[in-house]
Amino acid sequence: MRWPLKNQILVRMLLLLMLTIAAITFANIRSVIAVNRARQLEQNQKIAELLTTTRFPLTSSVLESMKALSGAEFAVVGPAGEFLGRTSAAPNDSKLFQLSGDSSLPNPSSDSIAANKIRVDGAAYYHSIVRTRQEPDGPSPNSHVHIFIPRQTELSIWWAASKTPLLIAALVLPLACLIGLALASHVTRPLARLKHQVQRIAAGEVFQLPPTSRDDEIRDLNTTVNELATQLQNHDEQLRQNERLRTMVQFGSGVAHHLRNSATGCQLAVELLALEHQGISETETYQVAIRQIGLMNNYIKKFLLLSKSPGGVRMDEIRDVEIDKALDRVVFLLRPSAKHLGVELVVTTSDDRPVIQMTEEDAEQLMINLISNAITAASSNGSQGNSSTPSQLEPCPDHNDSTRSFPQVRVELFRNPTGRLVLRVTDNGPGPPPEIAQDLFEPFVTGSREGTGLGLSLVREIADRVQGAVDWRRDDSETVFTFRFGHTGDAEGDMQ
Numbered sequence: 001m002r003w004p005l006k007n008q009i010l011v012r013m014l015l016l017l018m019l020t021i022a023a024i025t026f027a028n029i030r031s032v033i034a035v036n037r038a039r040q041l042e043q044n045q046k047i048a049e050l051l052t053t054t055r056f057p058l059t060s061s062v063l064e065s066m067k068a069l070s071g072a073e074f075a076v077v078g079p080a081g082e083f084l085g086r087t088s089a090a091p092n093d094s095k096l097f098q099l100s101g102d103s104s105l106p107n108p109s110s111d112s113i114a115a116n117k118i119r120v121d122g123a124a125y126y127h128s129i130v131r132t133r134q135e136p137d138g139p140s141p142n143s144h145v146h147i148f149i150p151r152q153t154e155l156s157i158w159w160a161a162s163k164t165p166l167l168i169a170a171l172v173l174p175l176a177c178l179i180g181l182a183l184a185s186h187v188t189r190p191l192a193r194l195k196h197q198v199q200r201i202a203a204g205e206v207f208q209l210p211p212t213s214r215d216d217e218i219r220d221l222n223t224t225v226n227e228l229a230t231q232l233q234n235h236d237e238q239l240r241q242n243e244r245l246r247t248m249v250q251f252g253s254g255v256a257h258h259l260r261n262s263a264t265g266c267q268l269a270v271e272l273l274a275l276e277h278q279g280i281s282e283t284e285t286y287q288v289a290i291r292q293i294g295l296m297n298n299y300i301k302k303f304l305l306l307s308k309s310p311g312g313v314r315m316d317e318i319r320d321v322e323i324d325k326a327l328d329r330v331v332f333l334l335r336p337s338a339k340h341l342g343v344e345l346v347v348t349t350s351d352d353r354p355v356i357q358m359t360e361e362d363a364e365q366l367m368i369n370l371i372s373n374a375i376t377a378a379s380s381n382g383s384q385g386n387s388s389t390p391s392q393l394e395p396c397p398d399h400n401d402s403t404r405s406f407p408q409v410r411v412e413l414f415r416n417p418t419g420r421l422v423l424r425v426t427d428n429g430p431g432p433p434p435e436i437a438q439d440l441f442e443p444f445v446t447g448s449r450e451g452t453g454l455g456l457s458l459v460r461e462i463a464d465r466v467q468g469a470v471d472w473r474r475d476d477s478e479t480v481f482t483f484r485f486g487h488t489g490d491a492e493g494d495m496q
Helices: 005-053 060-070 154-202 217-276 284-308 323-340 360-379 434-439 455-465
Strands: 073-077 083-086 116-120 123-131 144-150 319-322 344-349 355-358 408-415 421-427 469-475 478-484
Touching (some): 005 060, 284 360, 323 360, 355 360, 360 421, 455 469, 455 478
Parallel strands (some): 344 408
Antiparallel strands (some): 123 144, 421 478, 469 478
16 A cells, blocks of 8 residues: 655654653653652651650640641550540541551551551551550550551542643644644655656656755755756667668668769769870879769778678778878869869978878868868858958968958868877858857758768767867857877877
8 A cells, every 4th residue: 555755754753752752751650659659658657756756645636736737647546446536537447446456566666667558438548557655644555546648549640640741742743743744745745846757757758857955865866867867868869860870871871882883884984085085084184083983982882881880990991191192182182172162272281291090081081071161161251251360279380370351271281289190171161050069070960051961970980080189169250170180199288
């Protein structure tokens, strides 16, 4: 059976409170009983000592005076059982007074006077008997005094001692119920909200609870549930992205086969055209076309391999790549496109011959993606472009500080102060739209209608493979993409 947490807290708190009150009441009653008994027995002892040492006659009037002072009842009985004096309310049961000849009664010099519990005519007493002192004008030497001290019964003591705790309990328990409900609600209300949130998350509706001001386990649980919601949201986003990639790979594999056949036919047609027309094979246009078709075939082949074994880069494909030569080949391919779009392409390389361990396809692909994107962005600037010298860039010996008012792309290959090889591509285009600026390197994120959003994500993958880094920033009116090739030196200054 379900037992709500609020009821558990309330019932257990009330049970603990009732047990505490009962224990205190019982201890108080036992203490009152012990104190009352000790007080009455002490009173009995003192009265008995007084009677055994008194020198005045114990007449009825004297006994009445003693009763007024002590509250006890007295009866003086002679040797024959006759009353020599008694108080008006003293018990008159004859069985109590048949001890006049008993030699076991205590003497006046006795240190202990025994007292028995008796009940006569519904009244409870402590009853004790003592011999009288022998005086010439006093009672008979064989007379004795019966002492009756009214005794409070344990039941009456229990009732008298428990009235106050019971009254307090009657007042405290309702208040305790209200306080218990408030405390229980203080715990269960936020738990109910968290339960509702978890149920909505389980139903697929992910949202965040507002942070709480309390500083306890409820706040920790609230934070943990919010973190769980965030992780589930990210996981769901990643699953959707992976599904899109998987669908794209499946679809792209079929398209790639057709493209490969078309590229092969195109290459054969161009080569046949060169055979039919002497001198075409020596022109720059023919060489660019053949090189582009060759790159197309290589990329299609690599895509087909990746679709069968995702993320695989064969170790035998990695070799020492001369980056400056790879850059020359890429610029040779892209310069006609830049010229056609009216974009000036300025290339600056360092004097040394930098060599990096990677595949030639990766080296050329990252350069093509960065430079072609820059050419497209700069071309949209047209004659209105206005670029100034970028600030806070990694120092390059051949950096040009001139101010330009035309579309331009600057490509710089150099080593930064830490010795790390850097490729920097700068354009004076309008830059990426603000809404995609934070996710520019994610797949399918693009600000161009014709773009696929895969170029920069591939650049980031290449950077990860070569233990490098890629980033971008908007510097005044220029967009700067920086690719840092991997190396084993100190990396603290690499991100300058």
